[in-house]
Amino acid sequence: MMCPKCHRDTKVTDSRTSSEGMIIRRRRECVRCGFRFSTIEEVAILDLTVLKRNGRREPYSRDKVLAGLQKAIEKRPITSDELRRLVAVIERDIQLTRKPEVRSTEIGEIILRHLKKLDEVAYVRFASVYQSFSDLRGFQEALHTLTGARRSRRSPKHTKR
Numbered sequence: 001m002m003c004p005k006c007h008r009d010t011k012v013t014d015s016r017t018s019s020e021g022m023i024i025r026r027r028r029e030c031v032r033c034g035f036r037f038s039t040i041e042e043v044a045i046l047d048l049t050v051l052k053r054n055g056r057r058e059p060y061s062r063d064k065v066l067a068g069l070q071k072a073i074e075k076r077p078i079t080s081d082e083l084r085r086l087v088a089v090i091e092r093d094i095q096l097t098r099k100p101e102v103r104s105t106e107i108g109e110i111i112l113r114h115l116k117k118l119d120e121v122a123y124v125r126f127a128s129v130y131q132s133f134s135d136l137r138g139f140q141e142a143l144h145t146l147t148g149a150r151r152s153r154r155s156p157k158h159t160k161r
Helices: 062-075 080-095 104-118 120-130 136-154
Strands: 011-015 024-028 038-044 049-051 056-057 101-103
Touching: 024 080, 038 080, 038 101, 049 120, 062 080, 062 104, 080 104, 101 104, 104 120, 120 136
Parallel strands: 049 101
Antiparallel strands: 011 024, 024 038, 049 056
C-alpha cells in the first residue's frame, strides 16, 4: 500500500482481526517519510445478484445495506465499529447461502435477525420499513415477536411429568 503523504511503499507494523474474523485492522508506516496510518480490510461480496420483490435483478450493494441500517440505528447507542461489524456479519451470512442470486427478502431477514440481538428499537425501525407497516398492527406484531423471544430466553423450559 502506498503512503497517503508521499506516495511511497509502506510496511505493516501491526494487524488485528475483529472478533468475527471478517475485518482486519492494519497499522502501517511509510518506509520513506515515517508517516503512520491505519487501514481496514473487509471481505467484498462480488458477483452476487439480488432478486427484488418486483422481479428486478440488481448487483448486491453494501451501501444499500449500510444506508438501511444507518436509518434504523439513528440516535441509538451503536458505535461505527459496531455498525461495521454488523455489516460484516450480515455479509458473512449472505455468503454462507452460497448462492449467486439472493432474494432481497432473505437479506432483510438476515438483517432483522442480527438487529434483534443488537438493538430492539433499531429492529422495530428496520422492520417497519422492510415489512412496510401500514398501521399500528405491524408495530404490535414486531413488538410481540421481541417480547416473546425475550421471554423464551429468560424462562427455563418446564416439562410435565
